[in-house]
Amino acid sequence: MNKWIKGILFSLLAFMSLVPKAAQANEEAIRIGVVQYVEHEALDAVLEGFQETLNASAYGERIEWDVNNASGVQATLQSMSEAVARNNDIIFAIATPAAQTLAVTEQEKPIFIAAVTDPVEAGLAESMEHPGRNVTGTSDMAPIDEQVDLLVRNFPDAKKVGLIYNSSEVNSQIQADRAIELLEGQGLSTKVATVISTNDIAQGLNSLMDEVDALFMVTDNTIDSAISLVGDMAKEAGIPTIGSSAEVVETNGLATVSNSYRDYGVQTAEMVIRMLDEDLNPADMPIELGNAFEIIVNDAFAEALNIDPASIK
Numbered sequence: 001m002n003k004w005i006k007g008i009l010f011s012l013l014a015f016m017s018l019v020p021k022a023a024q025a026n027e028e029a030i031r032i033g034v035v036q037y038v039e040h041e042a043l044d045a046v047l048e049g050f051q052e053t054l055n056a057s058a059y060g061e062r063i064e065w066d067v068n069n070a071s072g073v074q075a076t077l078q079s080m081s082e083a084v085a086r087n088n089d090i091i092f093a094i095a096t097p098a099a100q101t102l103a104v105t106e107q108e109k110p111i112f113i114a115a116v117t118d119p120v121e122a123g124l125a126e127s128m129e130h131p132g133r134n135v136t137g138t139s140d141m142a143p144i145d146e147q148v149d150l151l152v153r154n155f156p157d158a159k160k161v162g163l164i165y166n167s168s169e170v171n172s173q174i175q176a177d178r179a180i181e182l183l184e185g186q187g188l189s190t191k192v193a194t195v196i197s198t199n200d201i202a203q204g205l206n207s208l209m210d211e212v213d214a215l216f217m218v219t220d221n222t223i224d225s226a227i228s229l230v231g232d233m234a235k236e237a238g239i240p241t242i243g244s245s246a247e248v249v250e251t252n253g254l255a256t257v258s259n260s261y262r263d264y265g266v267q268t269a270e271m272v273i274r275m276l277d278e279d280l281n282p283a284d285m286p287i288e289l290g291n292a293f294e295i296i297v298n299d300a301f302a303e304a305l306n307i308d309p310a311s312i313k
Helices: 001-019 020-026 041-055 072-085 095-105 143-154 170-185 198-209 227-237 246-250 262-279 299-304
Strands: 030-036 065-070 091-095 111-116 135-139 160-166 189-195 215-217 241-243 255-258 294-297
Touching: 001 135, 001 255, 020 091, 030 041, 030 095, 030 246, 041 065, 041 091, 041 111, 041 262, 065 189, 072 095, 091 095, 091 160, 091 262, 095 111, 095 135, 095 227, 111 246, 135 262, 143 170, 143 215, 143 255, 160 170, 189 198, 227 241, 227 246, 227 299, 246 255, 246 262, 246 294
Parallel strands: 030 065, 030 091, 091 111, 111 135, 160 189, 160 215, 215 241, 241 255
Antiparallel strands: 255 294
């Protein structure tokens, strides 16, 4: 090998040993672990928006995904969270039970949350503005006041409103308490049925149907995962359902005021991108609320109740 070629090789090796350490670091894989509490339309939409946004970003080709669904089983959620925390760099928790389990499991790596109604009440953050820990993301706190107004405005003859939710889910309890306060403030009476699993839903609804004029729906993972049953029973009884997420209403509900849950996924992914771009600390990143609420009406559900969809405003 002549001296000229040797010189080039020596220079190249010297250059590679010095310069590209930073460049090589910039090309390292980013392992993102996802824990979704249960499968239903709204939570699936969160994951879809989150993955699509990150895959389309400048980091997309470097991301290695580790996507997991606990199917609503707490024991599975615990073991799954431990594995995800151990094997990934960034963690995404979808729904309050997943976020709570991960936050207890991992206190250092960044955890981003979505479909969590009240992160402070759930023990995930010190405040919305200053989370103070390794957890940040988006809150799906529904505009309960606007949803109650939607019910009262469109069903002025309603006297008693039913609510059904899983009382063990803190996000559901917070929304239900607020809804009851607002409904009763409007002069309506309320009747509540609580469940602990999907096996209780039919019995819970049967206890309401003969007594109520409408159902107010909070975003509840147990109820939402069985919305086909809930919606069908409501239609059969001629009972309008108001509230819950856009995706759940579009599947089998009457109407709501909601932000798209896909948008929550997009919004949370954009926070991850900002953290990577600017080397931010999740403790200093405010938890964000939805920003695109609108009235959603399911035309087929309305017609099943002999209601003109266009009349719901």
